[in-house]
Amino acid sequence: MVETDYYELLGVERTADDRTIKLAYRKMAMECHPDRHGGCTEQEAKFKALNEAYDCLKDPQKRAAYDRFGKAAFQNGAGGGDPFGGGANFDGGFSDIFSSIFGEFMDQRGARQNAARGADLRYDLELSLEEAFTGKQASIEIETLQACEPCGGDGSRGESKPQRCGTCGGAGKVRAQQGFFVVERGCPTCYGHGVTIADPCPQCDGEGRTLKRRQLSINVPSGVDEGTRIRVSGEGEAGVRGAGPGDLYLFVHLKRHPLFSREGTTLVAECPISFTTAALGGSITVPGIDGAEIEIKIPAGIQSGDTLRQRGAGMSVLNGRGRGDLISRILVETPTKLTAKQKELLCQFRETETGEECPASKGFFSRIKSAMG
Template sequence: MSKRDYYELLGVSRDASPEEIKKAYRTKAKELHPDRNSDNPDAEAQFKEVNEAYDVLKDADRKAAYDRFGHAAFEGGMGGGPRPGGGGFQGQGDFASAFSDVFDDLFGDFMGGGRGGGRQRATRGSDLRYNLRVTLEEAYNGLQKTINVPTSVACDACNGTGAEGGSEPVTCPTCSGIGKVRAQQGFFTVERTCPTCHGMGQIIKNPCKSCQGHGRIEKERALSVNIPAGVETGTRIRLAGEGEAGMRGGPPGDLYIFIEVAQHPIFEREGMHLHCHVPVSMTAAALGGDIEVPTIDGGRSRVKIPAGSQAGRQMRLRGKGMPGLRGGGHGDMYIELAVETPVNLTGRQKELLKEFEKLSEENNPESTNFFSKVKSFWEGMKG
């Protein structure tokens, strides 16, 4: 079977420049790589043909011999002669060397973006979380609060560089500042984080005694935080640049404050609305009257109870709820009646209640209606 023309394999013309040939090779190598064509049984053979073509055309002398004699230049001692490994296809070591030209293009997304992509001279500090518990009154009014945050801050002794006496970090001799090293494994070149500089690309010969070369130290900071009115449990406040200091002069992270509003002994919150359960006596619910209830702003409101009120009845006080976090006025406050049954009755009280019950047979419409339905239900079951 005759070999295909090398220029045709790469898809370039005979007068193509070395840059054009290399670009065409990279495109073809990525397209035909066996790892990307597991469903194509011919991919590996085509991939080898492309590498064979590039191995010849990238070398000026071998390219000239091929242009003059074609494939015959490497089959009988003509032209540039055969390459080690037999035939026109390069041996394993040469192939791995050629394949490293496209290593970054094939795996750059997974290994940090290609040559030099793994270098991390200065890294951003981590974000921090602080849980802050406030009362319902504080959530209603808003407040300015000072918190103490344990975190890492830039070392003052070395100005965050990690080097003693104002000296500068030097380029890592192992990876030449790239932050990664490569090792040959068969046909493949594997890239790993440099063990000497741990991916930083630089090393510190004379580390700072205060921070041991890290460029930051542990310290507790006092921060003043503005808690706006209307916050509720789950509200998150971001303080830009107040997180952990970056490594070796890198930018700091952010501080996120998560709000938790404590339960209140009187009020229950539902968004912008408040609920208040108020116990009332049987006589007050039956006769009606006025009661005085507290409000979250510290004030008092007088509420009129209609005569004959039942347990669970609600009355609304407009604008007496919580403020909106981003404006929009206030919610409402709902008063819910809890009719209380008296306990520990005296003998005289029991007599009066029994007498009252006899006189109240026509004053309990809900009970009368319910037991009428029960009587009809039982009669229907008998039928």
């Protein structure tokens, strides 16, 4: 499962205040509004994603849920845990999410109820733009809690086995009457685990897991962008005493490219050309993101800042087929080092100018002359 982080999408830090988030949303929404791009489907999709992100982050309760559980917080019936902490089940719907967030009771040792499932892990993966285009089988190394080998993950030594807690009956929690209310707390005997261990494993002290380093091979799909989140199920921390593991979340970060900047699936390259090429026309060749050379035809009379589009020469479409476009932004360069011969030729050209060669300049100076009366 691949999804974009709301904070990355809006370009703000996770600690940003409400005003910062609001200003970032307004600026980006204005830039990519579909009406400004002639109904471009790519900009329309980005605009919808921005609205989805802002709708979540502007609401304190939704933001709290998202910070903890990611988009899983808003998927009814979705199992699993949050991307930065412990596990939780959402089978009961949205109301259960907030119950999970704010309804957890801590016993005297700080053990959380039902904290058996392993924690989710985050890994920041840096890719070049070429790797994001083609996809990659990434090899990463992480240090995480894994099932203890000597005890097989159950936390007990040798032939002894964990026994069901006699205080809570294996539930991991006990109830106490306080006036009209019934308060549920973590079991003080088993500390919320539901079992007790008479003879703990000396390797893991009865927890059933130890800290180790390991190598993972992760398939990164083509077309990922800055902030893309990749979920690798079951590759987080091992659970306590044989409980299920958490998940691993990879957050993609792209290195700066020397030629291209990226706008979704569109690549933008700034291409300087000589003023003679701009005046007479011609062609230039640039290397494509796929390694193939791309010839760009320059029409005569092109102006600095004009753009040329090559269809299908941009980035791969994430989870889809096809490619975006390549936009070449033309920058007309004025020569700074001229030979005597070149200066002579330019002087001859200037003597033949009528003003019709550069209509924008002619119109500008005409307006100035009229304004000064």
